Amino acid sequence: MKREESLHQFLTEPIYCILGEALCLGRGNIETARQVIDAGVKVIQYREKHKSWREKYAEASQIAAMCHKAGVTFIMNDSVDLAIACGADGIHVGQDDAPYSFVRRLAGPDVLIGVSTNTIDEIKGAIADGADYVGFGPMYPTQSKKDANDVVSDEAIRYALTQNDMPLTCIGGVGPENMAHLYKEGFRSFAMISSIISQPDIGAAVRHMRDILSKAAQEG
Numbered sequence: 001m002k003r004e005e006s007l008h009q010f011l012t013e014p015i016y017c018i019l020g021e022a023l024c025l026g027r028g029n030i031e032t033a034r035q036v037i038d039a040g041v042k043v044i045q046y047r048e049k050h051k052s053w054r055e056k057y058a059e060a061s062q063i064a065a066m067c068h069k070a071g072v073t074f075i076m077n078d079s080v081d082l083a084i085a086c087g088a089d090g091i092h093v094g095q096d097d098a099p100y101s102f103v104r105r106l107a108g109p110d111v112l113i114g115v116s117t118n119t120i121d122e123i124k125g126a127i128a129d130g131a132d133y134v135g136f137g138p139m140y141p142t143q144s145k146k147d148a149n150d151v152v153s154d155e156a157i158r159y160a161l162t163q164n165d166m167p168l169t170c171i172g173g174v175g176p177e178n179m180a181h182l183y184k185e186g187f188r189s190f191a192m193i194s195s196i197i198s199q200p201d202i203g204a205a206v207r208h209m210r211d212i213l214s215k216a217a218q219e220g
Contacts, residue, residue, distance in 0.1 A: 001089045017041045018045045022050075030066075053082070095122060112132045114169075117134045161185065
C-alpha cells in the first residue's frame, strides 16, 4: 500500500489498534490481528518489546501479509529494519527512537511515518520534521504502556487541536468511556490497546465504539 493510501485510511478510519501479546488474553498476536481485521479495523500497529528480532519478524511478516490481503494499513512500532523486512506500510517512532529524518532515509518515500508526542514542542518538532501523523498522549493514565509519559496538559491539547494540517491520533487510556468526550473536543482518531485486544469479543468491542462515535457525530 502506498503512503497516500495508508494516510487516507488513517484519516478516514477512527479506530487505530495496537497489538501487544501480553494483553491479548492468551490469543497471541496473529489470532488477535485476525480478529481485529475481521472487526473491520483498517489501521493496525505491531508493538512488541520483549521478543527476539526473529520472533518479531516471523509474527510481523504473517500479520503484514494478512493486512495487505485485507487492505489494512500495517504499521511497525520502533524498528525500521523490521518494518522494511516485513513490508510494513508504516513505521511509528517515539521521542527516544531513531529520528524522523533517519527513518525516512532508510524507509524511503512510500512509507507512512508517525511520531509519538506529549508536549507542544514535540508536536512542533514532528511537524517541522515532516511526519505524516502524530500520536498524541497519554490522554489519561494507562496501564497498557509501562513507560508512558505524564498525561498531556490542557495547553498541549488545545494546541494539538489547532494543528489542522497534521493528522493526529490520541492515545493513552482511550476507550468507550471517554471516546464521545474526546470526539466532541475535536479528536477524530483513537489509538487503543487494551480497549480492543483485551476484550473477550473484539468484534463486539469495535462495533460498540463505532456506535459511540456515530452517536457523538450526530450530536455534534
